[in-house]
Amino acid sequence: MSVSSETKSMIAKKSLSVGWPIILGIVLIALTMRSPLTSVGPLVGSIRESLGLSNAAAGLLTTLPLLAFALLSPFAPILARRFGVERTLLYALVLLMAGIAIRSMSATASLFIGTALIGLAIAACNVLIPSLVKRDFSHQVGLMTGVYSVSMNLCGAIASGMSIPLARNLGFGWNGALAIWGILVLLVALFWLPQARTSRASAGTATSGASKRRSLWRSPLAWMVTIFMGTQSLLFYVLIAWLPEIMTSRGLDEDSGGWMLSLFQIAALPVAFIVPIVAGRMKNQRLLVIIMTVLLFVSLGGLYFGGNAFISLWTVLLGIGGGCAFSLAMIFLSLRTKDAFDSASLSGMSQSVGYLLAATGPILFGLLHDITASWNPPLLLLLGVSTLLLLAGLGASRNRTV
Numbered sequence: 001m002s003v004s005s006e007t008k009s010m011i012a013k014k015s016l017s018v019g020w021p022i023i024l025g026i027v028l029i030a031l032t033m034r035s036p037l038t039s040v041g042p043l044v045g046s047i048r049e050s051l052g053l054s055n056a057a058a059g060l061l062t063t064l065p066l067l068a069f070a071l072l073s074p075f076a077p078i079l080a081r082r083f084g085v086e087r088t089l090l091y092a093l094v095l096l097m098a099g100i101a102i103r104s105m106s107a108t109a110s111l112f113i114g115t116a117l118i119g120l121a122i123a124a125c126n127v128l129i130p131s132l133v134k135r136d137f138s139h140q141v142g143l144m145t146g147v148y149s150v151s152m153n154l155c156g157a158i159a160s161g162m163s164i165p166l167a168r169n170l171g172f173g174w175n176g177a178l179a180i181w182g183i184l185v186l187l188v189a190l191f192w193l194p195q196a197r198t199s200r201a202s203a204g205t206a207t208s209g210a211s212k213r214r215s216l217w218r219s220p221l222a223w224m225v226t227i228f229m230g231t232q233s234l235l236f237y238v239l240i241a242w243l244p245e246i247m248t249s250r251g252l253d254e255d256s257g258g259w260m261l262s263l264f265q266i267a268a269l270p271v272a273f274i275v276p277i278v279a280g281r282m283k284n285q286r287l288l289v290i291i292m293t294v295l296l297f298v299s300l301g302g303l304y305f306g307g308n309a310f311i312s313l314w315t316v317l318l319g320i321g322g323g324c325a326f327s328l329a330m331i332f333l334s335l336r337t338k339d340a341f342d343s344a345s346l347s348g349m350s351q352s353v354g355y356l357l358a359a360t361g362p363i364l365f366g367l368l369h370d371i372t373a374s375w376n377p378p379l380l381l382l383l384g385v386s387t388l389l390l391l392a393g394l395g396a397s398r399n400r401t402v
Helices: 005-018 020-032 041-051 055-083 085-103 108-136 141-169 173-179 181-197 220-249 254-266 268-280 286-305 308-335 340-358 360-372 376-396
Strands: none
Touching (some): 020 085, 020 181, 041 055, 041 108, 041 141, 041 220, 041 254, 055 108, 085 108, 085 173, 085 181, 108 340, 141 173, 141 254, 220 254, 220 340, 220 360, 254 308, 268 286, 286 376, 308 376, 340 360
16 A cells, blocks of 8 residues: 555654654764774875885775675674664774774784774674664655765765874874774764664564565666665775875875865765755656766866866865765665665675775775876776766666665
8 A cells, every 4th residue: 555745754754753862873873984984095195104005005094994894794784683783883883993993003914904893893884874774764765864974974074184184283193193083983882872772673684575585686786786886985985095195196285185185075065965865856866877977077087187276176076976976875775675674685785795896996096006106097097987887877776676
């Protein structure tokens, strides 16, 4: 039996009114999901000099979390069904705190071990937050996706801009500037603790016939969503790792390079909120995919061919295009599924394979720069990635469910 729009509206309002601790918790957890990663980019030069790393080795600082995403993502729904979504998220926050502390010990081994642990922790959050939204706010998926997307991008942008001032102006050093984000994670974990104590089984556990469902690995639509997730992640994490270096190669100082990375992420904030809401009301999202691609081509072309006069404009357009891609990837996990069980499963699949694809980006681009001594070939490669993103997006935007 169909549900009227009036009934849906009443259900949505009730969900938002009674679920405010979950809403605030989702926002706070989202704040911790980007800052431990985006704070690294502006400090790559200092870390490389301090520990004697090559560009390719420094690229591992971004690649390792992506490999961890790929490793844990398929198992996150299983952990949630065993321990409950809320409790699994609390465990992830504790692991995130441990990873941040270990990464900040000023040694090469601890740097990479801590980075891997951070990746494992964020992987669980990446998979389970969309499932939590689908479970508790199924009639407000677009709005809630926009809310946590903005939270992620906002804190990520702040972390990028604060890294150099914290490390140099306040004398924290690169390790202190990275460690300070552990305080935020601790505060979020304390807030989330009451939710974890009342953790209940994932909605997917109670879904009838779940074990009889067709495997998503056989679904062409699921693969389109997965490729879209991977290519947009590759694009984002390459830029997070190397955009400050690209900017300094264009004549900007390190402070300006770090703030350009912040500008890139700040520009994504409006679209991170608006795009999921708009996408949720469209029959298909192909127009948004096309707009996203045009923005990426114009901005990357501007960085390749243009001088410094319009470098801020290219950065803003790149942020808008990247923010649109990220928001579409997140909303596809809900729009292309029927319930929280399928959402968690698709999220696990797309983030496992997708981040494995994305993991090749930072180290490959660092290696390509080492070989060519120029950032132009990597920028051309990003244009190729944007083309693949367009093709996958057109497939993933079809009005169907897996």
